[in-house]
Amino acid sequence: MKDFLNYATSKLRVDKRLVFLYCLVYFTWGMGMNWFGAQMEIAKFTFWWQVITCYILYMVPISLLLKGLPFHAQYAYGLIAMGLLELSGYALQTSYAYPNNILDQFLNIRNFSLGMALFFALYFPLGNWGVSKIYNALFGR
Numbered sequence: 001m002k003d004f005l006n007y008a009t010s011k012l013r014v015d016k017r018l019v020f021l022y023c024l025v026y027f028t029w030g031m032g033m034n035w036f037g038a039q040m041e042i043a044k045f046t047f048w049w050q051v052i053t054c055y056i057l058y059m060v061p062i063s064l065l066l067k068g069l070p071f072h073a074q075y076a077y078g079l080i081a082m083g084l085l086e087l088s089g090y091a092l093q094t095s096y097a098y099p100n101n102i103l104d105q106f107l108n109i110r111n112f113s114l115g116m117a118l119f120f121a122l123y124f125p126l127g128n129w130g131v132s133k134i135y136n137a138l139f140g141r
Contacts, residue, residue: 008065011067011068017139042102047094079118085117
């Protein structure tokens with residue numbers, strides 16, 4: 001446990017500008033995905049502010065913990081994190097899946113959450129890559 005806490009502390013101790021950039025990118029990404037999911041009648045958050053709790057308070061710290069790991073490791077750990085998030089979101093009914101949505105039709109209703117978790121796990125390696133590119137372009141190394 002002590003090793004994990006040391007690891008987490010070292011990974012979360014980053015430039016405040018980087019944290020702000022993660023928050024900005026992930027908030028924008030989350031609002032866009034929530035809007036898209038509602039427009040396409042796939043799924044949406046019950047309340048708009050859940051974008052903050054999910055994308056900023058949950059996903060940003062996980063992204064920072066996974067930053068620097070190989071793509072496949074970020075995806076694998078991200079899959080665990082997103083699986084837990086998707087499962088709890090639909091179990092607690094804080095997320096709403098539209099009945100008979102396109103993913104239900106393609107994957108079937110029993111695989112909806114799994115499909116969502118498999119897709120959203122890509123956020124961690126792609127988010128880390130994208131934020132890193134933006135950060136380096138703005139602030140250099």
